[in-house]
Amino acid sequence: MAEVERRHVAVVLPPREGFGPQSAGAIALLQARLADPGSAPAGPFAVTVLGARQDGPVFPLPYVPVLDSWWPPGSDARYAAGLRRALLPLRPALIEVHNRPDLARRLAAWFPPQRIALFLHNDPRGMRGAKTAAHRSALSRRLGAVVCVSAFLARCWTEGTSGLPAPRVLPNCLDLCRLPPALAPEQRAPRIVFAGRLVADKGADSFVAACAEALPLLPGWEAVMIGADRFRPDSPETPFTEALRPRAQAAGVRLLGYQDHESVMVELSRAAIAVLPSRWQEPFGLAALEAMANGAALIATRRGGLAELTEDVSVPIEAEDVAGIAQAIVGLARDPKRRASLSQAGLERARAYDLPAARRQLDQLRMELLRP
Template sequence: MSSGSPLVAVVLPPREGFGPGRTGAIGLLARRLVQTPGFDTVIIGGKQDGPVFPGVAFRPVEPALLALGSTNLRYAAAVARVLKKLRPALVEVHNRPELALALAAKLPSTPVTLILNNDPQGMREANTPAERAAMLRRLARVFTSSDYLRRRLLEDVPAPEKPPLVLLNCLDLKEIPPPEPREKLILFAGRVVDNKAPDAFVAACAEALPHLPGWSATIIGADRFSYDSPDTAFVQMVRAAAGPAGVRMLGYRDHPDVLGAMTRASIVVVPSRWPEPFGLVALEALATGAALVCSPRGGLPEVAGEAAVYADPDHPAEMAAAIRALATDEARRAALAEAGRQRAKQFDAPVIASRLADLRRAVLGG
């Protein structure tokens, strides 16, 4: 951090992993945007259980023991002490309105922005329209990872002076493994929790696989993004249904292994029953050249566009029909794969980093 460029302090949620084997979508996004042109970056996050990603300036911080309030507020107190020493030109907080507002109050001369990766309706200090309106006034700017989230943020909020702007999530196409021969594999990759609907995937595969000789189905994922993820009652329920359906469950795998599996899979299914704020797994499937079947909810249509087949996760028969149709139509799979690879280029890290650089300069110049 000695280039003379403005220093940006990127603040992760206090429990976000930032190293191999324990990183979720927010940590991956922050890592990819470290090289945003024209800026030096330091990542501030909670204490890590192992090594962090190499080549990144990272400052671990633990919530202040003597501070009052929630974990976010105690974490903010500790982060503020670090920031006062670093004296960044800009503070960029990921996905914690309460944390961003606390830092803005503690650092009144430093602009603080917020990048929302999830629905703010349900977050501390952003639950109500009045809270969201106040947040938009008090922060230097708020960015959302999809237009769906932007609309949720503005729901019932009077037109703000500084309206939120969309900053799409990204992936680094250089991290995508080289193409491999496609296996007759139908893949689910993601957290094994209710809102991601792995149970709907299992139900669809139970209906589709008997009609697809030579095909197999696999779930990669666990309740959390870690190898020691708990074996929850929901995971056990999905596992009990997966065996009779012919679906293998591999548990948690590190991100490069997930991308490798997508590169081999012919079909990737993203059956989320909740409105996905963005849909990073869907984007990764497009980039790896798998044919994508996904839910039409939330931000997923913004990600996939016309490069996917959409199916309602509440109707497994509809999803099974989509899987069967693709599995038996190699030309259709090839067309979707090419459309997906082309669409993924819009979300490549250098493209989004350039957009972020423009947004940062506007904040600092404004």
């Protein structure tokens, strides 16, 4: 039987997104996961990722760096022009633009707009080209699809509009088969983990302040923070991280700095408790999904997409309520049955976000966009 020809899809990253083991953020990690042919039989689509030139190694996947241009003026326009030059010889059947409405609009002037899908990983109301309801309405009517990683983001997209179809919701995913073996609750280290960017939006300071109250009441327990201001090993020191360090030391919290994704997953698979005190209206909450998928009992706010992801499988907190966060940590640390229950509930919730199901949903959307 003749092999069916695979259709070509171009996945366009934001211009500042890394695409390598030491540089990838959440968007790039997700696209590498979805495009990796080594974790599943070849599907109906062949994927090439396009993004900025990388200084370090890239993932072992088809990747085209977008070359800088001297014209037209403006970094966004130059990136769009470079993308056009890179896309023309590829002749993709579909173009998937991630997190850049303005870039999707520019590309729609050069390529068939109904073959372009805009994928949103953050609140579009603060993005160039989508800040107003009129901008979002125009894009919805012109592009082939608008896709959001959560129902929360879909509501943000349609705010103030009328008569628009709701965006498609394709949540983030994990390849559960590639995660380290999760230890049973009784085998886990008495450790409380914060894993994420060390920024105010993620509530890093609230975690330190809560641990300062909780740890003296929990002999034998420790708290660690994994992350830095940026998703890279050479992340710069910022005024926020500089101020956080002495407070963390005084609270007995160890700062482990940036770790690659695999190392973070290993830590979460062994720790008893993960805390996500985010102030930000989380567009999805990938850090929460990673904690649950690795069996850590989760304490988290209900900000943005976290509400739909962690409902009934985590201890709810408020980011500014330091005493409440400390109380939640102490209560969970002292209650092994509750930790075991949350660990199991989190593992079951994470199964709904496994990679094979996400690939099927994405392939279905791609096939719909290719219909005449």
